[in-house]
Amino acid sequence: MSDDCETVALHALAAEFRAFRELMDERDRRYDERDNANKEAARQAIAAVDRANEKVELANKEYKAGANEWRDTVKDLVGRMPTRDELDRRIHVLEEKIADLRESRSQEYGGDAAMLLARTTQRWLIGLVVTVVLGLVAMLLKL
Numbered sequence: 001m002s003d004d005c006e007t008v009a010l011h012a013l014a015a016e017f018r019a020f021r022e023l024m025d026e027r028d029r030r031y032d033e034r035d036n037a038n039k040e041a042a043r044q045a046i047a048a049v050d051r052a053n054e055k056v057e058l059a060n061k062e063y064k065a066g067a068n069e070w071r072d073t074v075k076d077l078v079g080r081m082p083t084r085d086e087l088d089r090r091i092h093v094l095e096e097k098i099a100d101l102r103e104s105r106s107q108e109y110g111g112d113a114a115m116l117l118a119r120t121t122q123r124w125l126i127g128l129v130v131t132v133v134l135g136l137v138a139m140l141l142k143l
Helices: 002-080 084-109 111-141
Strands: none
Touching: 084 111
């Protein structure tokens, strides 16, 4: 009977070992599946990052091309605009001419007529300056 008990015990132990082996094999299979799924997810994430990076690089190239074009346009406009010193000289010449006209008109028409003419001239000068300033602002806003 002792041999039978040992045989039964060995069979029980072998059955338990097989069950344990099956459990371990099942867990190994699940770990492999999970590992493969993680690897696939990581591969897809890297591919998505690469695609996004390509899109960003393309957008950056387009932005730089547009910025260069805008910069060239601004340089061209600035090159065609008069400098501040040039405008100051022109305004000074106009002011001198206006002063000369005021003096000649005041001598010609007298005090009241000269005042009326001076106001009119002043309004024209203000209108001219405002027109020049608004023209410059409009040119800058077109950029």
